[in-house]
Amino acid sequence: MIYGTGLAVVLAVIWWVLSGYDKTLLLSLGAASVVVTMLLAIRMRIIDRETVPFFRLATLIPFYTWLGGEIAKSNVAVLKAALKPEIDVTPRLVRVPVDAQSDLSRCIFANSITLTPGTVTVEVEEDAFLVHALTPDFTGADGFAEMNARADRATDGRRKSS
Template identity: 55%
Template sequence: MFYGISLTAILVALWLTLSGPFTLSGDYPIVMGLGVLSIIGTVALTYRMRIVDRETVPIGPALALFTYWGWLGGEIVKANLAVLRLVMKPEIEVEPRLIRAPAEQRTDLGRCVFANSITLTPGTVTVDVEDDGFLVHALDKSFTDPAGFAEMGARSDIASDGKKRTD
C-alpha cells in the first residue's frame, strides 16, 4: 500500500510539474481530468501487473540518490575542467585508454547508476557491460584512476538502495 501511495504522489508531482501554468479558463478542466485519469490508469496497471514494489517505486533511497546527484554534479564539473585543460593546450597530448572498471554493486539498479555515471562524466564512456564490471574508454590516462572508479562505484551502490555496504 505504501508503494502505491508513493507512486501516486510521484506521478501527481511529475504531472503537475510538466503540465505548465495553471489557469481555470479554457480547456484546463479537460486537461486536469485527463491527467487524473492517466495517473489512476497507470497506478491501476502497475497493481494489475503486480510490479508495485520497492524496485519499481524506490522511495527509500531517495535522500541517498539526491546526495549522490549532488556529488556527481561536482565530479562532472571537475571532469569538464580537466577535459578543457587537456584540449586547450597548444599541443594536444591525449593518451586514450580502454580499461576495465570493476562493478561490485548489489543490485542491477546500482550497476545501471554506476555505468551511466561513468558515461555522464566528461572524458569517460562506458563501452561494454560485462559480468564483473564495465569496459570504459577514457580520453586520457589521467581519467583512469582506479580509486576514482571505486569511489563512484561505492557511492552509486549506496544511492541505488540507500544502504552502506557492510562487507
C-alpha cells in the same frame, strides 16, 4: 502499496506542472489519467523497489551533488584537451572491477562513469565494466573504487554487514 502511492503522487505532480490548469473539470480529467496510468502499471507488474526510487532520494541527492563536483572537475580537463592548439590525447580502454549489491547500484555506477566526462562505459560485463578514457589521468583505480562505494551506499542506504 507505498510504492504505488508514491508513483501516483509523482504522476499527479508532473501532470499539474505540465498543464498548469486549476479548473475542477480539467483537474478531474488529470486524476482520471493518473488512475489509468496506475492501472496499466499494476497490470504490467512494474511497481516495485527498483522502478519507484523516490524513497531513496535522501541518499541519492547527496550522491548526485558529490557527483556534480566530480563532473565539474573533470569537465575542465576535457575542455583543455579539446581546445589545445595541438591535440595530444592518449585514449585508454580499461576494465574496472565492480562490487555491487544490486542491479540498481550497478546501473547507477555505470551511469556515473558515463556522466563524468573523459570516461565512458563501453560494455557491461558480469563483474566488470569496460571503460574508455580520453587520457590515462582519468583511469585512477582509487577514483573508480570510491565512486563504486558511494553508489552502493546511495542505493542501499548501508553496506551489508555479511
